Amino acid sequence: MIVKKNILLVLNPTAGSLNVELVLSKTKHWSQKLETQLKVYKTTGNNDEGKIKHLLNTSTYSRILVAGGDGTLKMVASVVIDTPIILGILPYGSANGLATSLAIPKDIDQQLEIAFTKDAMDMDTILVNDVLCVHIADMGINAELIYNYEKTASSGMLGYALQVIPTLFKSGAPYDFKISINDKVMKEKGVLLAFANAEKYGTGARINPDGKINDGKFEVILYKKLSIREILKTFFKNWSVQKTSVATYSTTSVSIGCKKPVPLQVDGEYIGEFKDFSAQINPKSLRVAVQ
Numbered sequence: 001m002i003v004k005k006n007i008l009l010v011l012n013p014t015a016g017s018l019n020v021e022l023v024l025s026k027t028k029h030w031s032q033k034l035e036t037q038l039k040v041y042k043t044t045g046n047n048d049e050g051k052i053k054h055l056l057n058t059s060t061y062s063r064i065l066v067a068g069g070d071g072t073l074k075m076v077a078s079v080v081i082d083t084p085i086i087l088g089i090l091p092y093g094s095a096n097g098l099a100t101s102l103a104i105p106k107d108i109d110q111q112l113e114i115a116f117t118k119d120a121m122d123m124d125t126i127l128v129n130d131v132l133c134v135h136i137a138d139m140g141i142n143a144e145l146i147y148n149y150e151k152t153a154s155s156g157m158l159g160y161a162l163q164v165i166p167t168l169f170k171s172g173a174p175y176d177f178k179i180s181i182n183d184k185v186m187k188e189k190g191v192l193l194a195f196a197n198a199e200k201y202g203t204g205a206r207i208n209p210d211g212k213i214n215d216g217k218f219e220v221i222l223y224k225k226l227s228i229r230e231i232l233k234t235f236f237k238n239w240s241v242q243k244t245s246v247a248t249y250s251t252t253s254v255s256i257g258c259k260k261p262v263p264l265q266v267d268g269e270y271i272g273e274f275k276d277f278s279a280q281i282n283p284k285s286l287r288v289a290v291q
């Protein structure tokens, strides 16, 4: 008797750009073709994490395919972190930060081929103030922008762009940062300080050109200045800031103290305002199928 591999599809029916019927029928088709046993779990927004943990306790799954946005992906990642289970990404959110950095294609059949059949990359994750970060976290002006965007009913990139100017008017930036890396302490002023595991934001803007998601390190990137023009340019793929206004440190951990509370966002989600920050790498902690 052939024992079929168990595959779990976690699908968020409310995610930004998801066509539920299409994803379901294509995934079932690939599962039949590859002779796997498919279980579908549709999220409800109500204790999905607990219900997925329960499914994993009752059967052994070799892969979990995640159809949704960054929120759904993070929720599943937090369940499978430090386990051998491989994640397949079907990116259908309004912004798909990790998928952009991993160059997951737009075509559903190509996505499913990767998710079902390709080998896993063991990627690093970061813990930022005890919050799991798979992609990029930052403190300062971008987190203020995300906070203002989440407060309004607007959606999509335009809604986000419209918040740039009002955010800059109200902003608490520049901030005073005391950055401690190993035994070195640096006092710097800046408008944005990022903890970058990946190379690019979901928009495609390359914040961390030398960043590798599986090198056991992350980059602390300090933007000393950012003009309105430069912030607007972060919406475009070919964005790069002038080297003179940026300082980059590659590390496995950092702690940061601020004189006043600074807003923090992790993987596109606003977390809150803090005076003290810490970030540590969790090397090779998440297995993701890539091309």
Ligand SMILES: Nc1ncnc2c1ncn2[C@@H]1O[C@H](COP(=O)(O)OP(=O)(O)OP(=O)(O)O)[C@@H](O)[C@H]1O
Binding pocket: 012, 013, 014, 015, 016, 017, 043, 044, 045, 046, 068, 069, 070, 071, 072, 073, 092, 093, 094, 095, 096, 097, 268
């Ligand atoms: N059936 C559901 N009904 C309502 N909300 C849901 C449901 N399933 C999941 N959610 C909510 O969806 C959110 C996660 O959405 P996700 O991030 O995947 O998509 P998105 O918001 O379109 O994408 P992005 O994060 O890329 O902007 C969570 O807040 C979760 O609670």
